[in-house]
Amino acid sequence: MSSTTFGYKGLEAYKKKDWANTISFLDKALEDSKSPTWLLARCHAHTQLKNYDAALHDAELAYHCAAERGSGASRKQMIESQYRRAVIYFRLHRFADADCCAKWSMSLAEGRPAGEDDGVEKRVDANGNYTVTVEEGVADKKGQPGNSVLPDQLIEKLNDKTGFEADWNRAYLLRSQALGGLKRLPERDFGRKVHVSKIPIKPQKKVVKKPEPVVEDSDDDEELKKLLDPAPEPVPAPGSVPDEKLKLRADFYQTNQTVTISFFAKDIKKEDLQVEFAEDKVRLGPVPREAARYVKAGDREANSTLLLDNNIIPSASRWSATPRKIELVLQKATPGVKWVKWGEEKIGVGVSDLAPKAAGGAAPVAPAPVTAEPKETTAKDSAAPAYPTSSKSGPKNWEKLDDVDDDEDKQDVNWFFKKLYKDATPEQQRAMMKSFVESNGTALSTDWNDVKGRKVETQPPDGVVAKKWDQ
Template identity: 30%
Template sequence: MAAELFSKANEEFVSENYQRAIELYSEAIQAEDDRDDFYVNRAQAYLKLEKYTEAYNDCSKACTIKPKNVKAHLRKGIALFHLKDYKNAIDAFREGQSLDSADSSYAKWLEKCEAELPPLSSSSTEQASSAPTEPTEEPSTQPTAQTPSDSTTEPPTMPPAEPVKMPSGPKTKHDWYQTATHVIVTILIKNVAKEDFTADIQEHTVSVSIRQGSGTDYSLELDLAHPIVPAQSNYKVMSTKVEIKLKKEEGIQWTKLEGEGQPKEPTAYMAAPVATAPTTSQYPSSSTVSRDWDKLALEVAEEEKTEKKEGDAALNSLFQQIYSDGTDDVKRAMLKSFYESGGTVLSTNWTEVGKDKVDVKPPDGLEWKKY
């Protein structure tokens, strides 16, 4: 019963139905309240809705159940950071870092916390060290009455302060799609300065932080459904969006962007057939709700036209332009030469290419092998 509710809650979370996911996680917790992963996942849904106090409470409960739950310490620290409780956030991040020192996201969050703390002033220390000491009084010969507070009474403790709620900024959406080799995550946020953007890309996780002018930070924490290759992944900050390109470790089709313990699909990635007469621009997404991205396309069209391409992107753009502007013979020559040569030759001369099969011509120093 609880496991089934937990599975349904994870599906709702992946579909970005965070409130419904919280409801299902809560039902699962009512059925089985000693599962730390139930609390940790509900905390992540609370973080998505910027309910940081609830997220902190869930992570604290998860840490009580399983003190070595790494995700619980990380998400607890993130919740405390957004609640502006930076000192306790540092403690949470350091605890998680001691359990998983290989995860560099802890170091980055610790750096963010320390940047928010005011610098320590040395004036108070110097004043204390230079202040004259009080003269020692002579011991009194008169008996003194002892009060009970001399040995038994402890100093009064102050009640814990309620965490301060941070003002909620504008909601920011993210989406994703995939190719045979990459997963591309798009964050729809405008006018992000490169110095305000940080991304930590690990084999199984992606952590994004964007400092915004409203005084709040946007953060995105992804637990990826499958491993990626961080060294071959990158991101690009544009005026209307941020694009994170993740290199798949294996060329399989992802059915979800996020997931825990999800088995690998046995089938290799296959591209979906191209529709002959699409009526609406649809964006592949983890969400079950179809989205019309025509409006966004209009906003970024001008930027992509004027965007300066480099390297392979510039070369591919040139080939595409030649193909689109070419005659039927030019197009036939380009397709035939590229296909028959295994991608090593690209010719526009149909008179030459049409006579015979195009041979493979690998670059100098490389040997062509047929597998």
């Protein structure tokens, strides 16, 4: 099997966050070609598995290979290499080294020459301790791409828009974390010393050898063709998949007023979706079934009846949809009552199944279908539920956040804060960075006028006493 095939398989495993197979396949691919893309993917995989020596080897080798190739992607790969070095050193608590590498990643993103002697690693005192402070790191934004505050003599040489703005912001955030960690280290700690150089020494051999994947021999061209154009999987016959396997993956959370249920599927067509609310049930469809791709609109299996754990107010409930998620926000009929579970899904639906029971034995009446998202909300809906926040801009309504795809990064607890920072103005970003760093992560402000002239004190939660690192 060719190195190209192994490289393709390695990158496919990397996309799936299958770190072990990423390393195994790329080990074989890199025997014949030192591709910076493959090296950086393997570096990331080693970092995730805490193989830091191997990860550092790949980051440094990727830097040199990218510089030697001089292709259109070389600067991007060199920026990534320096950033990967910074991440590895940060995880090793070598915060001085981490800050230097993050700064060099920023410099490359600004369009500066790779060999420029900026003297970052020379910022040490008589004891060899790194002297750059958190405040200096936060204020170091003069070269930010798109900021237009470079000296006149540099504006002619550097592009104001480099195309690497996101890479610069990422390294800038890492610097604040590294310098915050540096501040907390004991005076003689190893992590306070600088042990790195801007141009890393080119590694001569691989540090760690992982087991090779067990792959059957096959013709290279045929194998690559199968990878690039895989044969379709067999489709199950209609009606052959049991209802239990057709059910949507679901998750829910609740407040005193509402229950929010998210259903996950692929290729949801919002324009075709219909949602109908009743007092103790919800009907939705048509929805795609991953386990049964033969299902189409009009089939019994294309619809679901959701039997709810408690009653709701149909007229005050709402829904939204993206290609990967359907979200229902159900208004509780009895506020304050905690639902043990959201309910259960039944495949198929009928009018008699959905309609609420009429009083006095009258014939049930089906509710009108809700075929689109409500465009207007009442004052009560827009005001609640609002939760406490330290933000100067007021409380956040967490149910009004934009819908996002259900991938691993966005499920992470830090995703909201990353999005908040990304969408903020430069002045708000400065306020967020200053307040977060100075308060040791206990306060976050977006009001620069409030925080620029004072030190933001640590504000521990009630019942918690803030202590210094050495106490």
